[in-house]
Amino acid sequence: MPSSPHRLSSFVEYPADSPFPLENLPWSIISTKSDHADKRAAVALGGHVVDLAALTSLHHLFDAQSAHPPPFDAATAARLFAQPTLNDYISLPSATHRAFRSFLQHLFSSHCALLRDDPSARHQVLVPRDDVTLHLPVKVGDYTDFCASREHTINAGRIIFNVDDRPLDENWLQLPIAYHGRSSSVVVSGTPITRPCGISKMRVPGAKPHFGPSKVVDYELEVAFIIGGGTEGKPNDLGEPIPLQEAEQRIFGLLIMNDWSARDIQGYEMVPLGPFAGKNFGTTVSPWIVETSALEPFRVPSPAQDPTPLPHLDQRGEGKQWDISLAVDVKASDSDKWTTTTETNLKYLYWTASQMVVHHAACGCNLNAGDMLGSGTISGPASDPNPAACLLEKTWGGRNAFKLEGGGERTYIQDGDTVRMTAQATRADGLTIGFGDCTGQLVSARHAA
Structure with missing residues (x-):
């Protein structure tokens, strides 16, 4: 894991030179072999993807009263991330993108216990990258x-x-x-x-x-x-x-x-x-x-x-x-x-x-x-x-x-x-x-x- 004081640290293990560290979290649309027709949003983290549609089912993570709340509630997140393209999410204000990115970085950081100490929830939202199919992330209008x-x-x-x-x-x-x-x-x-x-x-x-x-x-x-x-x-x-x-x-x-x-x-x-x-x-x-x-x-x-x-x-x-x-x-x-x-x-x-x-x-x-x-x-x-x-x-x-x-x-x-x-x-x-x-x-x- 990264050891530099200028690096973010995650409980998800990955090499220090991983192309998908916590500082990255790039976006795509995924499906798995078991539900190929079920396309949904994800971000990459180390050798895994974070299944954001699965994440929205953990309603307690979207508590607006938490110390580090997301910019929208679980119902809104479910609507955004269960879609086969990212268009609705990326159409939101840029400040919302930054806020949700910060929320994810906090949630998957080594000092946040919400997922770190919940093996069942981790298994639900973290999928090995080799187990997913990647799709065109947006419907390109023009x-x-x-x-x-x-x-x-x-x-x-x-x-x-x-x-x-x-x-x-x-x-x-x-x-x-x-x-x-x-x-x-x-x-x-x-x-x-x-x-x-x-x-x-x-x-x-x-x-x-x-x-x-x-x-x-x-x-x-x-x-x-x-x-x-x-x-x-x-x-x-x-x-x-x-x-x-x-x-x-x-x-x-x-x-x-x-x-x-x-x-x-x-x-x-x-x-x-x-x-x-x-x-x-x-x-x-x-x-x-x-x-x-x-x-x-x-x-x-x-x-x-x-x-x-x-x-x-x-x-x-x-x-x-x-x-x-x-x-x-x-x-x-x-x-x-x-x-x-x-x-x-x-x-x-x-x-x-x-x-x-x-x-x-x-x-x-x-x-x-x-x-x-x-x-x-x-x-x-x-x-x-x-x-x-x-x-x-x-x-x-x-x-x-x-x-x-x-x-x-x-x-x-x-x-x-x-x-x-x-x-x-x-x-x-x-x-x-x-x-x-x-x-x-x-x-x-x-x-x-």
Whole structure:
């Protein structure tokens, strides 16, 4: 168990470097083998999950007169946590989220006897993580994908246009560019992704458009921001902007996201309206949502922005990112060895999550609890050893193949390959905040005319 004076201590045993300590408590939706249809809310704690629906049956824990009361009664908790999505809970005010998080940290602390000294209750609410199935934690109402990494945008532009010194477009430095994605194809980690079919055209003289399976399937390592209820527990009204000082309160938490991309389909369709079929065939997210409160120890200044953004986006040098290490591993179907293809960090992102929220709502667009904002591909600086957060960059448009640990090589993802994304924030005293895995296997196309 953690021994640092700056660490929380729980009666639930777990290693000091567990990705799911009491300081984390990430959220998901679970079911068990015995009641697979019964989906309900849970948080992770060490090697267990806390079944929050089961917790609500212990009414004495929700006593409003206790020394550390929860922000709602047992009946309200039962209604919130027996649902197959977290949408109703995350739509509550951000102060309520913080209060319930504090309640859970007290309840499972080593100095609280309510569960510590009640083996029957502990058995009821603590379920081994290996015994549960994890589901998509929210019903994603709308999904917007940004392009907030300076390094990725520069690299992709130079690859696509084959111009080694191509600069950033002027508008990219004035606003966080985005497109509207497809929420219906957002899936939880472990869901197979089918190679998409679409229209593409080879970049050679005399080539004609053709329909068929994409030949250039890529991953994009991103972080997704899940919109919550904000300070008032309600969405901004249609026509109502969100000021910069309130924007981060709109974000409930973060998860890992793989923005699967069919580069050949995407490349042919993007002009003049942007990505469509090259993107909407599948977006994989990790099952655990890490609350922004859990990530507060890992705040760092965001990169300097030059030119200074327009006033409604200007953070006046006080912009913040999160110091979260990100990685991608790829494994072929005929191998048991993983090849690390990307190592980067969320702190490199040029535009902040707050600026994304502000820009999204500046026109009067209303953001609802459960909406998802993708960060865009998070590539690192060229000085890092493995900074490319997609294979378009890593192979420089397919020109430079890379070796797999188990033999063979790749330029893009082949049928049967599995892509695994991971993220964690680590402090000097060993505190680790993990996100779980974001994994998907590419399977063969179902149809080609």
